[in-house]
Amino acid sequence: MSENYDTHDKTHFGYKQVDTDKKASMVAEVFHSVAAKYDVMNDLMSFGIHRLWKRFTIDCSGVRRGQKVLDLAGGTGDLAAKFSRLVGPTGQVVLADINDSMLKVGRDKLRNMGIEANLEYVQANAEALPFEDNSFDVVTIAFGLRNVTDKDKALASIYRILKPGGRLLVLEFSKPIYAPLSKLYDTYSFHILPKMGQLVANDAESYQYLAESIRMHPDQDTLESMMQNAGFEQTEYFNLTGGIVALHRGFKF
């Protein structure tokens, strides 16, 4: 059962209950606020481990030269940068994000890295992707799905645009599998992260939302079921760093 709704027109925004149609704009505000310091904060908050999580995602993508990849909620383009190199000049990478501030930061960063030729930038809502059916070989969404208002709709939209044989990779915060780690993680998320956010990004509230939104996101098995309900097959997940993050993978056949 989806964990998106408590009532038909209310949903969660962290621990708060908000109108469903207001969530997207509230999330947008968060990411407008954090965009400029997003990469720095990722490195600080995760002690650089997010780079290994993303590397693992790329390793599991099986991406080949000439393929078409969608990096959804791709934000500042960490994954897109590597995919661009892997698909080569005959392939294509689309970096999509609903938030134009994040997209601008990503575009500037990738252009400064000299990555331009096979990259396209699209502002898009994961729930209603503006791409043709069966058009992508790989879709990745890293630390973005928990911010989507209607996750089932997003998964269905992703399924539609994947080619038969294509795969979806969802990298997202999840539920730690060890109780002591879980306690440590809670302390870190709720007491240290917001203070870090205040110090570095001058925005404690956004990082409070981060911690809360993680707790409201479906756990590993629930998300796997949601992917299966959307039509994905051979679904599996990999717990990373004790389940703090999980990578879910599913195929469209």
Added chain:
Amino acid sequence: MLFFQAALSVIERSLNTLISLDPKTELAVKQLAGQRLLVLIKDLNQYVVLAFDQRVLLIQGEPDADNDCFLSLSFEAIPSLLKEQNLTQLIKQDKLDIQGNMHLAQDLASIMKNIDIDWEELLSKHTGDIIANQVFSMLKRAQQTRREHLDKFTRLVSEGAIEEKRIMAPALGVAHFGDEVSAIRSDAARLERRIAKLEESN
């Protein structure tokens, strides 16, 4: 689960840092852009893809057909691989298996072998020419002194072992002994053939 990714990350960064420090190597790597090399590290049973662009990207791979060259080797063969001329020898010794475009493997080995970083030039960007030159002159002198001490020590030990303690034979003696053994071996073979001939005629 992330240890392999961490190791690849370190290797990739180190490799790309080294490449960026030598303009010739940088150019050579750019010429490989678009190509992919799949390496199976037999000891770990892991596949690694080296994807060439302006830099080198290392990712954990899957055995598939989207690679220009496939190398299968063990850890101990890696240093030998950097000596390009040993490729054929390694293949004959079953330490290396290459499929696909062998030139890619040779080009990569050649690039790694020929990295030539001007460390003095790099240091001079931070400290100025004079200090960089003095530092490197000091390092060269220290290296020379260390080599001389090592040669002296080696000479001392070998002379002690051969002349004084007589626990080792001199090189000429060993060579002479080897020659005598070879002569005896060929005499024995000749004798065997004569005996066989005599037995046949009887």
